[in-house]
Structures are given as C-alpha cells and as structure tokens.
Amino acid sequence: MKKYLYYPGCSLKGTGKAYEESLIPVFKTLDAELHEIDDWNCCGATAYMSVDELKAFALAARNLAIAEKEGGSDLVAPCAACYLVLSKAQQYMREYPSERHEVSEALKGVGLTYSDTIKVRHPLDVLINDIGLKEISSKVKKSLKGLKIAPYYGCQIVRPYATFDDQYNPTTMDDLIKACGAEVVYYPLKTRCCGGSLTGTIPEVGVRLAYILLREARKRGADMLVTACPLCQFNLDGYQDQMKRRYEEMSMPILYFTQILGLAFGIPAKELGFRRSIISANSALDMRGIVHV
Amino acid sequence: MTYKHMIKYEAECDPKFAEWVTEIVGGEKIRQCIQCGICSATCPLSLYMDYPPRKLIHLAKEGFKNEVLRSNTIWLCASCYSCTVECSKQIKVTDIMYALKRRAIEEGVFAKGIPIPVLAKEFYKMVRSEGRTTESWLVVIMLLKTNILKIFGMTTLGLNLLRTGRFSFLKDSIKRKDELKSLLDSLEEAPS
Numbered sequence: 001m002k003k004y005l006y007y008p009g010c011s012l013k014g015t016g017k018a019y020e021e022s023l024i025p026v027f028k029t030l031d032a033e034l035h036e037i038d039d040w041n042c043c044g045a046t047a048y049m050s051v052d053e054l055k056a057f058a059l060a061a062r063n064l065a066i067a068e069k070e071g072g073s074d075l076v077a078p079c080a081a082c083y084l085v086l087s088k089a090q091q092y093m094r095e096y097p098s099e100r101h102e103v104s105e106a107l108k109g110v111g112l113t114y115s116d117t118i119k120v121r122h123p124l125d126v127l128i129n130d131i132g133l134k135e136i137s138s139k140v141k142k143s144l145k146g147l148k149i150a151p152y153y154g155c156q157i158v159r160p161y162a163t164f165d166d167q168y169n170p171t172t173m174d175d176l177i178k179a180c181g182a183e184v185v186y187y188p189l190k191t192r193c194c195g196g197s198l199t200g201t202i203p204e205v206g207v208r209l210a211y212i213l214l215r216e217a218r219k220r221g222a223d224m225l226v227t228a229c230p231l232c233q234f235n236l237d238g239y240q241d242q243m244k245r246r247y248e249e250m251s252m253p254i255l256y257f258t259q260i261l262g263l264a265f266g267i268p269a270k271e272l273g274f275r276r277s278i279i280s281a282n283s284a285l286d287m288r289g290i291v292h293v
Numbered sequence: 294m295t296y297k298h299m300i301k302y303e304a305e306c307d308p309k310f311a312e313w314v315t316e317i318v319g320g321e322k323i324r325q326c327i328q329c330g331i332c333s334a335t336c337p338l339s340l341y342m343d344y345p346p347r348k349l350i351h352l353a354k355e356g357f358k359n360e361v362l363r364s365n366t367i368w369l370c371a372s373c374y375s376c377t378v379e380c381s382k383q384i385k386v387t388d389i390m391y392a393l394k395r396r397a398i399e400e401g402v403f404a405k406g407i408p409i410p411v412l413a414k415e416f417y418k419m420v421r422s423e424g425r426t427t428e429s430w431l432v433v434i435m436l437l438k439t440n441i442l443k444i445f446g447m448t449t450l451g452l453n454l455l456r457t458g459r460f461s462f463l464k465d466s467i468k469r470k471d472e473l474k475s476l477l478d479s480l481e482e483a484p485s
Contacts, residue, residue, distance in 0.1 A: 010426045015459045039468045041424040046372045047416035050394040050409075053318065055477050059420065062476060096318065106479040110472045155373035160387075167378050193337045196371035200432065201409050203446070205341045205369065241449040278453045 002130065004121070005067050005075040006034035009082035009230075010042050015238075016079065016230025018273025022258035023078055023123060025272065029139055029265050030131050034076060037066050043077075043085040046196065058103045060089035064120075065112035074119045076126060080156040080229035086120045087161040122157055123258070124172040124228055125164035136179050141266035143181030146288040149260070150187040150222035151177055152213065152236075154194055154229040167191070173228060173257050180264035185222040189213055194232045199239050204246075210235045211243045214250045223284040224253040226260055237278045253281040269293035301357060311356030313396075319388025323354050332376035332386050342366040343404075346376055346386055353393065365404040367393045408439035421477060424467030429460045 004027075012020040027034055040063050042048075044056040064086065067075045077083040093100035093116065104114050127136060151173045158167045165172045168191055174184045194213060198206030214236060217225050227233050237254040244250070255277070262272040274281060274293040282292055314320045333345035342365060344352060349366045361367070367390050376386040397403060398410050412435045419426050432451075436444050454460035467473060 010428070010465065013425075013465060014428050014461065015454065017459060041467050041473055042420045042426050044420065045416070045426075047413040048420060049391050050413040051398060051417040053391070053395065055480050058476055058480055062473065092318070102480065106476050109479050110476045155371075155375070159374035160377050193371050193373040193375075196373070197409075197412065198338075198369070198371055200435075200447075201412055202369070202407070205338065209337060238450050238453065241453070242446070276457045276459055278457060 002032040003072065004032060004034055004126065005070060005072045005118075006036045007040055007043075007063055007067070007075055007077045007082060007086070008036060009040075009077065009079040011079050011081075011230035011234075015234050018276035019078055019230055019233070019256045019258065021271070021273035021276075022256055022262045025267050026258045026261045026265065027123075029262075029267065030127070030135065032126070032131065035070070035072075037063070037070055037075070040066060043079075043082040045081045045085065049085075054099060054102065056085075057089045057092055057099065058106055060085050061093070061103050061107060061114050062112060064089065064116075064118050065107050065114045067118045068113060068115060073117060074121050074126075076121050076123055078123050078228070079231075080122075080154050081231060083120060083122050084156040084161065090116060090118075090120065091161060122162065122164065122228070124157070124176070125162075127176060128172045129164060133175055133179055136176065136261070140180060140264045142264055142291070144260065144264050144288075144290055145181045147182040147284070147290060148185050148221055148223045149177050149182050150185045150217040150220065150225045151190055151257075152187065152194075152217075152225045152227045152232060153190050154227060154232040155191055157228060158191055173226065176257055176261060177226060180260055182260070185217070185220050187217060187220060187222070189216050194229075194235045196231065196235075199235045203239075203242060206235070207239050207242050207246060210239055211247050211250070214240075214243070214252050215247075218250065218252060222252070223288065224255060224281060226255050226257050228257050240279055251279060251283075253277060253279045253284050255281055263291065263293070301352075301355075301360075305359070306356035307358040308356050310358035310361075311354060314353045314356075314389070314392075317389065317392040319385030320392065322382055322384045323350065323389065325382040326350050326354060326384055327382065329381060331379045331381065335375040335379045336370075337373065337375070338369045338371060342369050346370075350384070350386065350389070353389065359402075361393060362397045362400060362402045363404055365407060366390075367397060368404060368407045368409045408435060411435060411438050421474070422470070423464060424470055424473045425465040427461070427464045429454075429462050430464060 195206035195209035
C-alpha cells in the first residue's frame with residue numbers, strides 16, 4: 001500500500017466535505033492511504049496574502065515543517081488554493097533567501113524545521129502519475145457510459161506552478177472521466193476563473209463569472225460539470241439560486257472528480273458525499289440510466 | 294459626444310511610490326513592461342475594472358499612487374494567475390496586485406463600496422486566533438461589518454448549506470494555538 005501525507009485544508013472540513021468524503025474511499029480502492037498531518041493550520045488562501053506576505057509564507061511553511069517532522073516526502077493537497085499556496089511558499093523561499101532565513105528562524109523558535117524536502121502533490125497528479133490510468137481503469141465496475149461531463153479545473157491547480165499538467169489545456173481529469181466510461185465534453189473554459197471569493201463580495205461580477213461557465217457548458221450539451229476545487233464547486237453549485245434570480249435557471253449538477261470515480265468503482269453513493277450537493281445529480285444520472293444517488 | 298478627462302499630469306506622480314513598486318516581491322521586472330496588453334486580454338475580470346491590468350501596471354510604474362491604490366482593479370483581481378503565466382516579460386502581475394492590496398490596507402485607502410479589504414482583515418484575524426477558518430463565521434462577520442442587508446440575498450444559500458451539512462457554526466481551531474501565535478509574533482517586527 002502506498003502512503004501519502006495528507007493536508008485537507010479548511011474547506012474539505014467545511015463546505016467541501018464531499019471532496020474529502022469521496023477522495024479517501026477512492027484512494028483506498030486504489031490501495032493508497034492518506035495520512036492526515038497533525039495539527040495543520042489554514043494555508044492562508046488568497047486573503048491572508050493580501051494583509052501580510054511574510055506571515056502568509058510562515059503559515060504555509062508551518063504545515064510543510066509538520067509534514068517533514070512526520071516523515072515521508074509527498075504531501076497531498078486536494079484543495080486548489082492550498083495546493084497553490086503551499087507550492088508558492090516553497091518557490092518563494094527558494095527565490096528569496098533572506099525571507100527564507102527569517103521564516104526558518106521563526107519556525108525554529110517553536111521547535112519546527114523547514115528544509116524544503118516535501119513534494120506538494122495534487123490528487124490528479126498522484127492518480128495519473130503514481131497510480132496510472134491502467135490501474136484505475138481496472139477498478140471500474142460500473143461504466144458511466146452516456147454521461148456527458150464538462151471537465152472544469154479552475155485556475156489555481158494548474159497556474160502558475162504545476163508541472164504535472166498544461167496551464168491552459170490540462171487533460172489529467174479528462175483522462176479520468178474517460179476511464180469511468182463517461183464522455184468528455186469539449187470545454188475551452190476549463191481553466192477560466194469561477195469568480196473566486198467575488199461571488200460573495202461583489203456578486204454582480206462574481207456570480208456572472210460563475211454563470212458564464214455553466215452557460216457555456218450547457219450550450220455544449222454537458223449533463224454536469226466535474227471539478228477538482230472546493231471553491232469552484234461551492235460557487236458553481238451554491239450560487240445557482242442567485243443565477244436564477246439574476247439570469248436564468250441552470251440546474252446543472254457540479255460534482256468532484258472523486259465522486260465520479262467512486263461511482264464508477266462501485267462505491268455506494270452514500271459514502272461519496274452526494275447528499276452534500278445543492279443541485280442534485282440524480283436527474284442527470286437517471287436520464288443516462290446510471291444509479292440513483 | 295462627450296469627451297472624458299483622462300489626462301494624467303506628471304506632477305501628480307509620486308517617485309517614491311514608483312521606486313517602491315520595483316522593490317516589492319514580483320515587481321523586480323516591472324520596468325521591463327512593454328505595454329503589450331496580454332495581461333488585460335487574458336484577464337477574465339478586466340472588463341469590470343476601472344483600470345485593466347495593463348493600464349494599472351503602467352500607472353504603478355510611473356508612480357500614480359493615488360489612482361492605483363484607489364482603483365477597484367486590485368480588489369477585483371481574483372488571483373487566477375493568467376496574466377503572470379502569459380506575461381512576455383515574466384512580470385509577476387498577480388504578486389504585484391497582492392502587494393498593492395497590502396499597501397492599500399496599510400494606508401487605509403480603498404475603492405468605494407468594496408467589502409474585500411474587510412473580509413481579508415477578518416480572515417487574517419481568524420487565522421491568527423484559531424489557526425483555521427470557519428467559513429460560516431467569516432460570512433456572518435463580513436455581512437455585519439459591510440452590508441447587513443445583503444443577508445436577505447443570501448438566505449437561500451445559507452439554508453441550502455445547512456440542509457446539506459456543509460455549514461456549521463462550530464468554530465474549527467488547531468490544538469497548538471500558542472505555537473502558531475508565537476510563530477507569527479516573532480515575525481511581527483521583521484522588515485518586510
């Protein structure tokens with residue numbers, strides 16, 4: 001069994017619970033174990049960086065230092081913002097030695113060491129490059145044939161640091177969807193911004209960005225959107241009531257790629273967090289003759 | 294037809310600000326900007342901004358501090374890094390936006406009607422005291438401090454999140470809060 005260190009981040013314990021609920025059984029099916037690191041703190045997301053830069057990197061570095069202490073080299077960060085912030089902190093400390101020195105000294109003061117030995121990994125990277133499509137396809141028990149899925153990656157997984165996939169036309173999630181037997185809808189907006197936190201702060205702009213993504217997916221015949229980011233899922237699923245008020249009704253289910261994989265692996269839907277969806281996936285799944293969740 | 298006054302006078306520049314911009318993280322290469330405009334072209338938010346990224350970078354580079362810090366551009370930037378990846382001169386536009394946000398907060402200068410600085414500060418405080426963020430609390434605090442009336446527009450979302458078990462009012466926090474506090478405190482006086 002392969003073992004990975006695991007950094008869930010705040011969203012996977014809150015609004016993005018379904019991501020964690022589906023990620024763990026999917027990894028288990030593939031004989032990979034996720035070990036949650038002890039006492040991790042918030043990565044800082046985009047907001048902390050807007051207030052204090054050095055402390056933002058110290059926050060991220062504390063998590064990396066805890067991961068080093070626990071042993072192991074690969075830290076899986078499923079949330080796009082966490083993945084970006086942890087990678088960014090590493091990059092920044094490599095580029096700016098004096099800031100790295102300050103952060104390292106501050107960590108030493110609380111008994112932690114940062115020596116830049118951890119590889120931050122996204123689950124898409126682990127699934128494709130460590131486990132492999134062949135192994136994944138061999139676990140598919142229930143094909144999702146007929147289901148039309150728009151793959152939506154969002155921005156922060158692939159930009160600016162990821163090297164495991166293309167920055168504008170990533171394909172790792174497309175390959176996973178195909179492995180499940182479903183059809184990938186051509187979706188050129190796959191890395192366009194979902195609106196981020198603007199949906200809540202400036203809805204006339206943020207909700208519009210989210211709406212554009214769904215409208216494009218619908219025009220291309222998608223039954224649903226599949227994503228790999230908890231904020232994208234939250235915006236696209238949660239703000240459909242506001243889209244209805246402002247623009248039109250979309251009724252487009254937004255699932256995590258891990259929920260789709262779990263379904264294809266034959267894991268019971270109730271163990272995959274489907275009940276967390278505000279827009280239920282049932283009508284789309286029923287229409288294509290796939291299990292009712 | 295009316296013609297809008299768009300003239301900027303050199304006398305309104307702040308050379309110190311122009312200097313500062315080259316010293317921030319990501320701003321090292323700002324003087325190499327050739328105004329090609331790929332940042333504005335690739336930005337999904339540029340059409341809502343008062344100064345799209347290309348213009349903002351030029352204003353910042355020349356030292357138009359007031360226009361830059363009061364622009365809504367820096368707060369509309371959602372950090373999607375398209376501009377950073379596309380820039381032909383490897384200028385880290387997203388990181389410059391972050392530095393400008395910090396400067397605006399420091400100086401207490403904001404674009405009107407933008408609640409984002411309030412959200413950022415509340416987020417910062419919550420992480421400092423709890424080590425983690427609880428989204429439900431952040432939303433409530435932000436609405437209380439900015440526009441309480443917005444609550445009515447968000448009740449459906451709130452109820453949906455409660456119904457699906459995604460919203461909890463229990464605050465999440467880390468165990469070693471003291472450790473985190475002393476880590477952050479030790480960087481308090483450090484020069485940025």
